[in-house]
Amino acid sequence: MPAIKRRTLARTGWIATLVFALGGCVYQPPLELHGQGLLRSYFQPGIYAGIEQTSVSRDCVAFHPINMNDGRHPIVVWGNGTYASPASYRLMLEHWASWGFVVVAAMTPNAGSGREMLECLDDIRNEYSRRESVFFGKVDTTRVAAAGHSQGGGGALMMGRDLRVDTVIAIQPYTRGPRFVPQVISDLKGPLLLLSGAEDVTAAPDIHQQPVFEQSPVDTTWLTLRGATHLAPMQTGGSYLGPMTAWLRWILWDDPVPAPLFEGDNCVLCQQDNWTVNRKAQSQ
Numbered sequence: 001m002p003a004i005k006r007r008t009l010a011r012t013g014w015i016a017t018l019v020f021a022l023g024g025c026v027y028q029p030p031l032e033l034h035g036q037g038l039l040r041s042y043f044q045p046g047i048y049a050g051i052e053q054t055s056v057s058r059d060c061v062a063f064h065p066i067n068m069n070d071g072r073h074p075i076v077v078w079g080n081g082t083y084a085s086p087a088s089y090r091l092m093l094e095h096w097a098s099w100g101f102v103v104v105a106a107m108t109p110n111a112g113s114g115r116e117m118l119e120c121l122d123d124i125r126n127e128y129s130r131r132e133s134v135f136f137g138k139v140d141t142t143r144v145a146a147a148g149h150s151q152g153g154g155g156a157l158m159m160g161r162d163l164r165v166d167t168v169i170a171i172q173p174y175t176r177g178p179r180f181v182p183q184v185i186s187d188l189k190g191p192l193l194l195l196s197g198a199e200d201v202t203a204a205p206d207i208h209q210q211p212v213f214e215q216s217p218v219d220t221t222w223l224t225l226r227g228a229t230h231l232a233p234m235q236t237g238g239s240y241l242g243p244m245t246a247w248l249r250w251i252l253w254d255d256p257v258p259a260p261l262f263e264g265d266n267c268v269l270c271q272q273d274n275w276t277v278n279r280k281a282q283s284q
Contacts, residue, residue, distance in 0.1 A: 043241055047099075051066065051097045063097040075104060076103045079159075089233070153174065157173055171244075172195060186215060
C-alpha cells in the first residue's frame with residue numbers, strides 16, 4: 001500500500017520530534033522500537049499525566065491535558081454508541097488525551113447522523129478563539145479526527161465529509177440505522193481507519209464494514225480483531241487502543257514512527273495473529 005496521502009500543505013517535516021516554542025515536547029516511542037514493542041508502546045499512557053474533563057458546551061465535553069501550555073493540540077471529535085455516553089469510553093478518551101489530543105465528545109446516545117459531533121467541532125473551535133476559555137490558543141483547529149463506535153462510528157463517517165476533518169476512525173460502525181446515509185462514504189475526504197470485531201453480531205463486518213471498505217474513495221486500512229464482540233472497545237478501547245492511538249499520532253502529527261504498524265507488505269499489524277488486515281490505496 002502506498003504511503004498515506006494526507007490533505008496537508010504546510011504540515012510536512014518530522015513533527016514526531018517537534019519541540020514547541022515554550023519548551024514542551026510531545027512524547028514519541030524511541031525510534032529503535034519495532035515490531036510488537038512498537039505496537040505495545042501505544043497502549044502505554046503518553047507524556048501528559050494530568051488529564052482534565054471540561055464542559056465545552058451543554059452538549060459536548062472535552063478530555064484534555066491539564067497543562068496545554070506547550071503548543072496547540074490536535075482535536076479528536078468522539079461519537080458514542082447507541083445508548084452510551086462519553087463515560088462508557090472514559091479510559092480510552094483519557095488515554096488519547098494523555099498523548100496530547102483534545103478529545104471532544106458529543107453527549108448524545110444517538111450520534112449516527114454526525115450532526116452532534118460537528119456541533120462539538122464548532123464549539124471547540126469557538127473556545128479556541130474565546131479569551132476566557134481554557135482552550136484559548138491551545139487547540140490546533142487545522143488537525144481534526146472524527147472517531148466513534150457503533151452508531152457513533154457511523155456518525156464519524158458522516159462527519160468525514162467535512163473538509164475540516166483530516167481522518168476518520170470508525171470502530172465497528174453500524175451503517176443500517178435511520179440516521180446514517182450510505183452515500184456519504186463516497187464523500188470521505190481523508191484516510192480512514194476502519195475497525196471490526198470478528199465475533200460482532202450487532203454490526204457484523206460483512207454487512208456493516210465491508211461495504212464501507214469497498215466504497216471508500218480514500219486510503220483505507222481495515223483491521224478485524226479476532227474474537228472481538230461488539231462491546232470489545234468499551235471503557236478502555238481494548239485491543240483497538242494501541243492501533244488507534246498510533247493512527248492518530250501518524251495522521252494528526254505527521255509522525256513517521258507509527259508508520260511501520262500500517263505500511264508495507266510486512267507491516268507490524270499484518271504479522272499479528274489476532275488481526276486481519278485489509279488495505280487499499282486512494283482511488284479518487
